[in-house]
Amino acid sequence: MVVSREQIAAAALRHLNQSPTASMEEIARAAGVSRATLHRHFATRDELVSALGWRAMEYWERAQKQAGVAEAIESGDPRTLEAALHALVIGQAEIADEHGFTLTANSLLDDAALMRRIDELEELELKLFAACQRAGILRADLPVRWISNTLYGLLVAAVESLRRGDVARRDLSRLLLETFLRGTA
Amino acid sequence: MVVSREQIAAAALRHLNQSPTASMEEIARAAGVSRATLHRHFATRDELVSALGWRAMEYWERAQKQAGVAEAIESGDPRTLEAALHALVIGQAEIADEHGFTLTANSLLDDAALMRRIDELEELELKLFAACQRAGILRADLPVRWISNTLYGLLVAAVESLRRGDVARRDLSRLLLETFLRGTA
DNA sequence: CTAGACTGAGACAGTGATGTATCAATCTAG
DNA sequence: CTAGATTGATACATCACTGTCTCAGTCTAG
Numbered sequence: 001m002v003v004s005r006e007q008i009a010a011a012a013l014r015h016l017n018q019s020p021t022a023s024m025e026e027i028a029r030a031a032g033v034s035r036a037t038l039h040r041h042f043a044t045r046d047e048l049v050s051a052l053g054w055r056a057m058e059y060w061e062r063a064q065k066q067a068g069v070a071e072a073i074e075s076g077d078p079r080t081l082e083a084a085l086h087a088l089v090i091g092q093a094e095i096a097d098e099h100g101f102t103l104t105a106n107s108l109l110d111d112a113a114l115m116r117r118i119d120e121l122e123e124l125e126l127k128l129f130a131a132c133q134r135a136g137i138l139r140a141d142l143p144v145r146w147i148s149n150t151l152y153g154l155l156v157a158a159v160e161s162l163r164r165g166d167v168a169r170r171d172l173s174r175l176l177l178e179t180f181l182r183g184t185a
Numbered sequence: 186m187v188v189s190r191e192q193i194a195a196a197a198l199r200h201l202n203q204s205p206t207a208s209m210e211e212i213a214r215a216a217g218v219s220r221a222t223l224h225r226h227f228a229t230r231d232e233l234v235s236a237l238g239w240r241a242m243e244y245w246e247r248a249q250k251q252a253g254v255a256e257a258i259e260s261g262d263p264r265t266l267e268a269a270l271h272a273l274v275i276g277q278a279e280i281a282d283e284h285g286f287t288l289t290a291n292s293l294l295d296d297a298a299l300m301r302r303i304d305e306l307e308e309l310e311l312k313l314f315a316a317c318q319r320a321g322i323l324r325a326d327l328p329v330r331w332i333s334n335t336l337y338g339l340l341v342a343a344v345e346s347l348r349r350g351d352v353a354r355r356d357l358s359r360l361l362l363e364t365f366l367r368g369t370a
Numbered sequence: 371c372t373a374g375a376c377t378g379a380g381a382c383a384g385t386g387a388t389g390t391a392t393c394a395a396t397c398t399a400g
Numbered sequence: 401c402t403a404g405a406t407t408g409a410t411a412c413a414t415c416a417c418t419g420t421c422t423c424a425g426t427c428t429a430g
Contacts, residue, residue, distance in 0.1 A: 158334075230389095
């Protein structure tokens with residue numbers, strides 16, 4: 001059967017999300033493909049992991065674009081900022097699966113170009129959070145980097161909740177946004 | 186120099202928090218001990234990781250006990266429940282370092298006895314959250330397991346914040362409790 | 371139908387980590 | 401001071417994974 005590079009990448013990510021140290025043999029099996037074929041698409045393990053990293057970045061960037069983050073920051077308008085913030089969080093929830101493994105894969109730390117890209121995307125989000133603080137949409141007494149890490153931590157919780165079946169997929173966006181903004185009390 | 190088993194375990198955990206796939210050689214060096222000595226204390230890598238898992242459970246259990254979780258649940262009194270909840274979250278923040286690695290070490294999934302212990306501790310926390318929901322201290326529109334996962338996710342964020350130097354240690358408890366209860370908005 | 375592309379299976383050497391063992395040096399309790 | 405315990409250094413066999421290669425079988429476009 002023909003399995004595209006994209007399909008293999010998706011299957012690899014799915015499997016690595018649950019078993020981050022899986023061997024190429026395991027990954028190949030999970031993708032329904034032989035180890036030889038896996039190596040034809042991704043010469044080395046590092047290349048595969050790196051590709052997954054870039055793939056996750058694309059999803060992330062797309063979520064930021066669709067939420068209109070950059071424009072909202074530029075406008076400075078409270079209602080625009082709030083809309084972008086909500087759209088971003090919901091967008092993150094929808095692509096949570098794409099981040100589970102890549103955000104904690106420490107072999108990616110060597111890929112300088114990728115790290116720069118991550119920093120850029122993170123930087124933009126920090127600017128959004130800071131603008132929201134100035135506009136009174138987010139609490140100003142929290143360090144902006146803590147807010148960013150909070151969202152990241154809640155994404156981890158979201159992925160875990162899906163994995164364990166604690167939460168239905170369709171409820172996830174609402175739960176994430178609600179909890180992020182208003183907490184649990 | 187004499188380095189106790191406990192000191193080695195602590196150093197191993199500290200290092201594995203940052204480098205979860207570190208070799209025995211690396212771990213030994215981080216603990217200021219030779220690989221031979223490390224193997225004398227922990228015959229195999231699995232044994233070491235398992236010991237760290239049990240160690241983390243002890244910290245967790247102690248935090249629950251000190252917070253008076255069981256008694257609060259039994260009492261059903263809102264103020265007692267709230268006090269226990271706050272004490273638990275703060276306690277978790279203080280031992281966040283002990284959990285960073287062990288909570289994501291998937292080799293622990295094989296240790297059935299340890300997993301049972303984890304389930305028990307988690308079960309007690311779920312009961313506390315449910316009691317808090319009934320007492321109006323926590324939102325009743327959130328699945329109790331989502332609340333539990335939220336706290337877990339925020340702990341991940343806390344460890345990450347400390348690791349990156351985004352947050353000072355002394356601010357952590359407050360940030361964690363505030364964010365857990367009231368969110369970022 | 372056929373040629374070219376793609377695949378799975380298997381063999382292979384190289385590499386790094388693991389766990390065990392030995393031995394000389396060092397520390398420490400008594 | 402001394403005997404026993406503990407340590408670091410080193411060597412060793414073993415193992416799993418990686419990356420490369422070959423070859424025969426299968427699929428597919430034309």
